[in-house]
Amino acid sequence: MRPLIAVTATRTLRSSLRISNNAANEVAAITKPKKRAQSKTSSKKSSPSPQSAQVVPMKTATDSNGITRCSWCTNDPIYQFYHDNEWGNSPITDDRLLFELLCLEGAQAGLSWITILKRRQNYKDAFDDFDPSIVAKYTADKINQLIQNDGIIRNKLKIQSAVTNANAFLKVQKEFGTFSEYLWGFAPEGGPTAHLNEGNKCRAVSPESEAMSKDLKKRGFMFVGPTICYAYMQSIGMVNDHHVDCFLYPNKEKSQSD
Ligand SMILES: [Zn+2]
Secondary structure, eight states, rough: OOSSSSSTTTHHHHHTTTTOOHHHHHHHHHOOOOOOOOOOOOOOOOOOOOGGEEEEEEEEEHHHHHHHHEETTTTTHHHHHHHHHHHHHOOOOOOOHHHHHHHHHHHHHSSSSHHTTTTHHHHHHGGGGGGGHTTTTHHHHHHHHTTTTTTTTOOHHHHHHHHHHHHHHHHHHHHHHHHHHGGGSOOOOTTTTOOGGGEEHHHHHHHHHHHHHHHHHHTOOSOOOHHHHHHHHHHHHHOOOOOSTTTTTTTHHHHHOO
């Protein structure tokens, strides 16, 4: 959700909370590599871990126009636009956009989502509109150039991860035809609203995000911990965690506009 728990548990928490600790832990895990785990065949049916039980309270706020939406997007117009037009609203299957969001989620690790959203165009300009075939060929000089770009988060590991992920992304495309075909294999059964927040609480991870994380890591991707993957699933509409009182809660938009 953008209720962010560090990667924030999703963008709700993405705003204020934002520094939760799953994401921070995921960043730490990358910064301090642990002994490589045994590579196992991925399972999309992995059992829920204790972490899966973590939930984030959801709230709503009503703006001056009478529109009630998830409160994590605050009154910031950039945040609200993202909430109203992208977050969890429609399944994204375009590979380029999937790569863009994967990179942005990774860039956000340990930071607030609004920090990245405000720099989104800068990122697109700096990273060739997130064309994975171009990013995959970035040289050391290009990476050093990006590190000097004050329009993006100048973290060498995160910047390097975009190149690493672009190469892994292209391999997945080659194997599955499209990255979308591969990625959507991790969608929860029953569709994006199958597990809408119960009691207006949103999870930070799910069995599906853990399975996605495990398989992405096996394929060489970086900054893809289970919390980051869950936020990614929300971003691409694989799960829909709008608050039940939000005007974008499934089936509510129409009734409110009538
Ligand atoms: Zn909402």
